[in-house]
Amino acid sequence: MKPTELVIITGMSGAGKSQANKCLEDIGFFCIDNLPTPLIPTFVRLCTQSDHAIERVALVIDVRGGEFVDPLFDILGILRAEGHAVKIVFLDASNEVLVRRFSESRRPHPLAAGKSALAGIVAERQILTRLLDEADLIIETSTLTIHDLKRFLSQAFVVERPTAKISLSLVSFGYKHGLPFDADLVFDTRFLPSPHFIDDLRPLTGLDSQIGEFIMRASAAKPYLERLMDLLDFVTPLCEEEGRAYLTIALGCTGGHHRSVFLAEQLAGHLRECGYLVNVRHRDIERA
Structure with missing residues (x-):
């Protein structure tokens, strides 16, 4: 079984996870948005066992999936023990920017539940504290354009790297x-x-x-x-x-x-x- 490079894209709603997913897809990752957390091990094993093994996978995992943080860390620990290379990318932005983005898109925050977008953002930050602390890469998108984000991710995950690893x-x-x-x-x-x-x-x-x-x-x-x-x-x-x-x-x-x-x-x-x-x-x- 050949190990898979697995990137978990997570972070605040409205911080650009979907755009990050598209960026990684453009540089060769097989990407899925909002895969239920319990299905991650099965999905990764299918990627390694198929006739055409999928070597680079990116998954968007966030609060839309309900309670997921503790189960996610358990699952990632198992996958790392199996030899898979797992990285967590956390996208964030200031509360002010996130509120403005939700206002402009006219979409409700997934945790707002009839309250303000800010209330949902505050609740989400509390849930994601451990993920933020354990993230391998944190990207603050408040002032980034889509092109900035793509360039940043391309530099971080491009296969053809120079001698330097960092x-x-x-x-x-x-x-x-x-x-x-x-x-x-x-x-x-x-x-x-x-x-x-x-x-x-x-x-x-x-x-x-x-x-x-x-x-x-x-x-x-x-x-x-x-x-x-x-x-x-x-x-x-x-x-x-x-x-x-x-x-x-x-x-x-x-x-x-x-x-x-x-x-x-x-x-x-x-x-x-x-x-x-x-x-x-x-x-x-x-x-x-």
């Missing part, structure tokens, strides 16, 4: 909007001079060359960037050796427009030169 995600953010909850490492850039106080630079972002030139004129900028590169050159291989598949590195400034964006891009370029798969997301660059 996928890196770099996120720039603004502290005034809160820390990215999925960050493994967080670095502060607020001690660097802020372009926000220069009238000609304020409308620009860290993607513009003028911002990079302004930041790098600060005496601390180059040493800080070099030390970040040295630290990541040291830490990333250790995370690989530990068996981690993903590492999320967040850089923050006050608003998420200038300093964090520039440094995230610089680090991404360095890490790509080192042979890593790198996804870059500027979470707050479009915020006022």
